[in-house]
Amino acid sequence: MNEQALSPDTDAAHAPVQEARLWRDERWTAEVIKNEDDDGWAVSMTLRGEAEPALVGPWTMGRDKKNPKPLDAPAFHTLVKTANEVLRRHEQQLHARLNKEVSVGAGSERIRVTLTIVPDEEYPYAVLKAQDEAGETLGEARVAADFKLNVDKADAWIESGYAARVR
Known part of the structure; x- marks a missing residue:
């Protein structure tokens, strides 16, 4: 077996994860969390290096109606796409708020x-x-x-x- 030492940039905290309630790639982390407001579940999408999630939304209950549906590849990719769109819109709104233009x-x-x-x-x-x-x-x-x-x-x-x- 050929093992490579992890560099500081690819340490265990940033290694890809594919678990039922936690998925991580090189940029995003999706985590299924208990929704504090009700009996349901939520999913948070956090960009690597950021303290706050870019997106938090409801998550589907599993068949037993008690536990969350597990994360999978299609769901993770959809969440990444949605979170990227949220960031893009936020950047556009910030740019529009900070930059004005008129022609005379x-x-x-x-x-x-x-x-x-x-x-x-x-x-x-x-x-x-x-x-x-x-x-x-x-x-x-x-x-x-x-x-x-x-x-x-x-x-x-x-x-x-x-x-x-x-x-």
Whole structure:
């Protein structure tokens, strides 16, 4: 028998597992847990390295109506797909919340103004940036994280010559 030593990156805590209530691959861990709110069961999907699960949902009861249905390969792959989709949607929502954009002007005079919020825990701020049609930066200013970007404010900033202080 040819045994290989486990490297620190592939230690027992991250080795693949395929048990009735616990499945793990190189990225995800699915764990069937007792639902604290009722008599049923739930399944949690946790991405490797994360403290909190990305997804927690109800899990099917087994035939005896007391114990959970065992995890299997098709169920695990469906859970991975669903958890990945949850993460993707979360990232899209976060991106949309932190990035706003308006266009001002017409034709070749169109200017794209973006607002990118930097969610620093102590001193959050945002960066206002204007670019022409070719992507050339025309102006940039640091503004408050709660700055509300709209066409009127973007137009006023452009009219001011891209003033460093924007209201």
